[in-house]
Amino acid sequence: MAQNVSYLGMIPLLPLIGAAVVGILHLATCKKKRLPDQLYAVLACSTPILTFVLAVKVFFDLNGLPVDGRALTHEVFTWFEVGEMNISMGFLADPLSSLMLLFVTFTASLIHIYSIGYMAGDESFAKFFAYLNLFLGSMLILVLGNGPVVMFVGWEGVGLCSYLLISYYSEDRSNVLAGNKAFIVNRIGDFGFVLGMAFLFWAIGDSGFDYISLKTNAHMLAPATVTLVCLLLFVGATGKSAQIPLYVWLPDAMAGPTPVSALIHAATMVTAGVYMVARFSFLYVHVPTVGLIVAWTGILTALVSAIYGMFQNDIKKVLAYSTVSQLGYMFAGVGLAAYSAGIFHVFTHAFFKALLFLGAGSVIYALHHEQNIWKMGGLKTKLPLTYKTMLIGSLALAGCPPFSGFFSKDEILYSALASGHTGIWVVGVLVAGMTAYYTFRMIFVVFHGSPRDAHAYEHAHEPPAVMTVPLVILAIGALFAGFLNLPSLFGGSQQVTHWLAPSLAEHAHEASHSIEIIAIAASVAAFAIGIFIAYRKFGKGAEEPVYSGFSSFAYHTFRINELYDVLFVRPYKAIGSAIGNLIDAHVTDGPVQLIVWFYRQFGSTFKLLQVGYVRVYAIYMIIGLSVMSYLLTQSFK
Amino acid sequence: MPLLTLYDQLTVYLVIAALLFGMGVYGLITRRTLIGMLIAAELLLAGASINFMAFNRFTAPDPALGQIFTLFIMAIAAAEAAIGLSIVVAFYRHLKSIETADAAHLKG
């Protein structure tokens, strides 16, 4: 039984109101006298904090309900109703969405606060916060939506905000291009999502199109339909969550301000694909083949992007590829029907990856927007707090016990081993070693050794408290979040898994403790080896290496961008510039111009019929009437 | 003598009305001047009025409806003619012509 609570509607509404208020104030005053930035900061930061409070309330309300009745709903209004099609704008809080809700609002609050320091003095401070609030509102709609359609509204909303914020520094043309790339690549994914949704609707949409009715009616679906729907939805997920082959936009998305990278492109939005697969677990669980495709796509993405990550020079690019890699782990988890493990990794990842990005933001801030790690070095003494917190984040990312990343990653790898997918497990362990390597390569190069740029080093200083406090809080999260789902091996009771159980259709893989110990031992060994190699190469200071051969190939991310350019972008441009030539008449190609020309010619031919003589118009009418009469007399026979 | 009873046959009136109506349509297409076209439009209405009166006289159960409508048509025709003529005057002031062929600035 779902309980109706009206405050659920407030959760997405609050940030949207915040966005509207900040946006309108900004628009109304930007030309005249600027309002103080503090006002905007207070307005914008209050909404995520309020939503966090509400999220906690949701959690406790759910906790008070019996286990199989943990669902709160609120229907705001019937959105549209045509014939049998009835879509309502409504929200659903169940254990799954409440968990998402908790960490989304929590990290969002901290990142909002952090941004006050990071964005201080920016020209359009208020605009940034309006976008950020808008993003949060859309993200909450995505998470709380009671059905695929509402989720899609949020899905598109976060996509829009992501686009706006990537091209936030729009003076630089490459940033705008990065935004466009993200937008276009995501459209490809969305196409899959929409198609999947449409098929699902045609199949069983008549008797309700919210998760609860879909779950009840899922058994009526033909197996082929389920396969098709799941595949198409996964295409949507690869777009938003940056998986092979659509991951290319995420590294470029680092062009946005660093808090944006932390919030949108690490902690929250990019995990939406994982969330969606978990949401539709009642479908995915019936098609293990599709699950296997998901899992392999995920683990291969993890491998490929870990390789890229080992050779990047830009601190944010390193983190970006590590995000793609970790997202790959999550998909491996949900693909193998270990939904709670995947979601738990989403949860811990939000803490340590947001922490790492914010830490990187502090470094960048301290060095006046220097992002190349080979121009840093020895910052340990200058930025002690940042160093310590980032170290915690790195240990969590690299999977060092007992940091949070260890538990969640290990659970995914363990389920791969336990379900008999040894191949996935081996790749996973390999990636774990690589992760440790590139994470500590970054730490050693940035914080250890001697400064490579003396001038910048001299001027570096710890950022203000408004930026460091969120770092500390997130570091505590990154340190302890793993204990929430302590496996029984360590005397825990897997609380998160049990909490999520009512929302997910999970196969628990029972396996002996010995297999679990093997999995853990392998992970820890991989971590140790990775860190050891990193220390040997970079621990005592190293100069920027000259990439050649494979490493150069990897540095250029296997030239995937160039490949896509030749394979897709150029042919697409040839077709797509029919619209483009309106904007820029010089990029069109022959066939396109031909189509445009035909279209125009049609138009101007038709224009000729509009001769302007009233008698001719009367003749048209008579002809039309005659044809109508003829059709009528024909039907007499 | 059927010729003498022609006046008492519905078909006769319908044919006359159809002729008037046809002349109206023909005139609207062929007339070159505005006044000519307005007259043609009046012929259309005249045809309709005759039809109404004829049906009223020969077939309709309600004796008043057709007559009332004919009166309405007359009033509306008069109003239309008034507006039409005022436009013709305005048009003539601009172009010193009432040929419709001159009214083709708006086209394409």
Place this chain on the structure above:
Amino acid sequence: MNCDIVFLLPLFIVTIGAILLMLLSAFESIRLEVASALSVGIFALAFLVQLVPIGLTDVLPFVSIFNGMLAVSDFTRIASMIIIACGLFTAMSAISYFRQNNFGSLEFFSLMTFAVSGMLLLTMAQELITVFIALETVSLSIYVLVGYNRRNVLSSEAVLKYLILGAFAGGFFAMGIALVYGALGDTGFAAIAASVSRDGLLHNPALAGGLLFILFALFFKVTVFPFHSWVVDVYDGAPIPVTGFMATALKTAIIAVLANVLLLAGDIRESWLDMLFYLTVLTLFAGNLIAIGQNSLKRMLAASGIVHTGYLLIALIAVSGDQFSGSVILYYLAAYAASTLGIFASLSYLSGTDEKRKEFNDFSGLAKVRPYSAAAITIFLLSMAGIPPTAGFMGKLYIIVTAYQGGHVILAVLGIVSSILSMWYYLRLIIAMYFHEADDLFETSGSRSAPVCAFILAICVLALSLYPVAI
């Protein structure tokens, strides 16, 4: 019985208001703003009264006096509300327009109010003679409004074309009624529907021919291909507020009549479906093709109005006859009216003195000089093109889904295709406004009322998309 007066009150208010305004026009000392405010007040009052719900079934007010010639229901009520709102916003934006175009006079508002009263009558009419008289009331007022600028030869030319062709269609309409009257001895919609459902349409050739003429005249008024040719020239020559008024209020009223004739009193579409299908397809594409070639905004909007008529025809074909509430049609009309009126309200002040800005190129770089106006226009254009999250998108979605569910898959697909084609000319203006450099200062002199109109309508466009069920 006492309620009947409430149902007809909006009509009475508007008609009395029109007469009052006409009398006031005799006083030279009254300023244009006063007349405008008065007509806005009349419309607002009528709108408020119209808010009283009626119910889905027809109510025949004062049946002993009117003999069933009028019927009111929620369908007519909401259609009337759209029309009254169109009148209200037109009266508001006209003031800004007349500040910059020096030919306004008090009779303008009176004539417009008369037109609205005729349209209200049209929505309620249940009988052909009433339709004819209401239609002529509307047409005669609008003839004068189109030719309001007597000093401008284009304006005279526009009204001339409209009048001649309108009289032509009016003649056919009268003839059609005569034939129906001859066939049935009655002119009520109910009698027509009863006869058609009893014997079929083709049983009685006079009835079939009469209905053909009547449909022809109505199609002429809503610019169905091939009776559309006048609309581009007439919209071009008419003053901007009048164009906006014609494009929205008149179309709403005539579509309401078409729905009344074809559906409400009884479903008589059966025999016409083939013909309606071809007309719809041709209308959709003819409108798009004409619009592509235009350089003038008013002409483009006129042509795009033809496309919107095509969508409304899809809805008329596809909605199910039993338990007809017309919500699909009404929602589309409301969405279309809000967007179109919004554009014309914006043009009313942006076009400048003597409508000097009327082409796409004249609005290049508007976003850089007047960002809010450009944003509002963008919202209206997106709504007309059917891009979410606007009312126009929901309207098109409703219609396409209805067509799909009604089994008219081809129409649904063509509707989508036409919507894609239409992006061309809507986006063209957006691109001109946002991506080209401004070589104009877009100075406007005049009151704030048209900008306020545009603002309200932009909000309406967005709000309607969120609460479509409200209609």
